[in-house]
Amino acid sequence: xxxxQPTLDDYRDVAPPGTxxxxxxxSERVRGRRLVNVSASRExxxxxxxxxxxxxxxxxxxxxxxxxxxxxxxxxxxxxxxxPLHRALQGSEERLPVEVLDELRDFxxxxxxxxxxxxxxxxxxxxxxxxxxxxxxxxxxxVWRCHLDVSRPQRRAWTFLRQYVVKYDxxxxxxxxxxxxxxxxxxxxxxxxxPLSDKNRELAPxxxxxxxxxxxxPRDKPILLQVGRFDRFKDPLGVIEAYxxxxxxxDCRLVLVGGAESDDPxxxxxxxxxxxxxxxxxxxxxxxxPPTARLEVNALQRAATIVFQKSTREGFGLGVAEAMWKxxxxxxGFAGGITTQIVYGVTGFTVNSVEGAAFRARQLxxxxxxxxxxxxxxxxxxxxxxxxxxxxxxxxxxxxTLLG
Numbered sequence: 042x043x044x045x046q047p048t049l050d051d052y053r054d055v056a057p058p059g060t061x062x063x064x065x066x067x068s069e070r071v072r073g074r075r076l077v078n079v080s081a082s083r084e085x086x087x088x089x090x091x092x093x094x095x096x097x098x099x100x101x102x103x104x105x106x107x108x109x110x111x112x113x114x115x116x117x118x119x120x121x122x123x124x125p126l127h128r129a130l131q132g133s134e135e136r137l138p139v140e141v142l143d144e145l146r147d148f149x150x151x152x153x154x155x156x157x158x159x160x161x162x163x164x165x166x167x168x169x170x171x172x173x174x175x176x177x178x179x180x181x182x183x184v185w186r187c188h189l190d191v192s193r194p195q196r197r198a199w200t201f202l203r204q205y206v207v208k209y210d211x212x213x214x215x216x217x218x219x220x221x222x223x224x225x226x227x228x229x230x231x232x233x234x235x236p237l238s239d240k241n242r243e244l245a246p247x248x249x250x251x252x253x254x255x256x257x258x259p260r261d262k263p264i265l266l267q268v269g270r271f272d273r274f275k276d277p278l279g280v281i282e283a284y285x286x287x288x289x290x291x292d293c294r295l296v297l298v299g300g301a302e303s304d305d306p307x308x309x310x311x312x313x314x315x316x317x318x319x320x321x322x323x324x325x326x327x328x329x330x331p332p333t334a335r336l337e338v339n340a341l342q343r344a345a346t347i348v349f350q351k352s353t354r355e356g357f358g359l360g361v362a363e364a365m366w367k368x369x370x371x372x373x374g375f376a377g378g379i380t381t382q383i384v385y386g387v388t389g390f391t392v393n394s395v396e397g398a399a400f401r402a403r404q405l406x407x408x409x410x411x412x413x414x415x416x417x418x419x420x421x422x423x424x425x426x427x428x429x430x431x432x433x434x435x436x437x438x439x440x441x442t443l444l445g
Contacts, residue, residue, distance in 0.1 A: 266349065293406065
């Protein structure tokens with residue numbers, strides 16, 4: 042079922058007071074201009090989730106908004122190399138074959154001939170569409186938006202990508218720490234969540250119960266939850282270790298929602314280790330859900346007592362904001378955008394170790410009042426800083442700046 046698209050006025054009850062009226066005033070500066078977003082996929086990944094809500098809201102306030110994707114004609118060779126390329130850009134030590142980069146170069150050159158990228162502003166997202174800039178028309182401002190932490194990339198991966206990035210008119214990063222030195226202007230825009238999407242909208246308790254029953258997750262004891270693909274940077278094995286330390290003193294369940302791409306050998310090996318651990322523990326549930334399982338993730342986050350995002354390397358990590366919006370205390374790794382979203386001791390806790398994660402989880406499980414207080418503070422923090430309405434405003438301001 043396709044989720045209904047909210048209008049801007051639908052956000053009045055959830056956004057900070059005055060936000061919607063401010064957006065309408067700001068939009069007058071760029072009304073009638075054309076913005077083209079280009080991403081790898083329309084369904085898979087955080088970028089797709091962001092654009093799914095952002096594009097129609099920009100259209101509503103008068104910006105002609107288009108969204109092109111590399112997979113619009115079906116699965117592509119480009120999506121198969123996304124995982125190793127992104128890991129290399131985020132500093133993984135695994136070898137990145139030169140053949141992968143040659144394949145991406147050929148793929149983007151072919152795709153450039155089939156896409157409509159005429160606009161006043163064209164924004165490509167992350168690594169896969171970056172090479173499209175070589176085929177840019179003479180008119181229009183081109184912007185590269187990087188959602189990854191490329192502060193310490195593999196040299197080969199960054200050298201390959203940088204040859205395209207420097208041909209853009211500007212770059213946008215999610216955090217200052219993610220950026221590289223570039224000869225083009227750089228801007229900062231935090232990603233944000235859509236509170237009215239299927240993944241974040243309010244759910245009746247009966248609906249939450251029904252979804253968890255269908256997924257086979259009992260609610261007879263506190264649930265610890267982590268949602269994220271199974272790769273080394275998300276550290277699912279570290280979460281399992283922390284859960285086992287917690288379980289020595291507090292009876293609880295752990296639910297891991299994730300999986301690996303079929304063509305990602307490292308992810309497949311890690312998934313096998315996770316499944317092996319789960320096979321020996323009735324309270325450890327591993328769920329491999331499709332990208333479209335947004336209501337299921339919503340229900341799991343609402344049913345959880347504590348949400349983990351124990352990443353050792355992270356982009357912005359919007360799963361943190363999603364959980365905090367549902368008034369859940371979050372224990373996150375000290376990495377990437379997690380440290381921007383979590384105000385330590387107020388909206389959650391950041392940790393550097395398995396033992397630290399276990400300690401904070403035990404503390405929260407032993408103190409329901411602390412859980413409630415941290416959860417409530419987290420929701421208000423998201424309302425002020427990480428909702429899609431703020432994101433719309435940032436995009437309108439960026440367009441106004443770039444177009445003069």
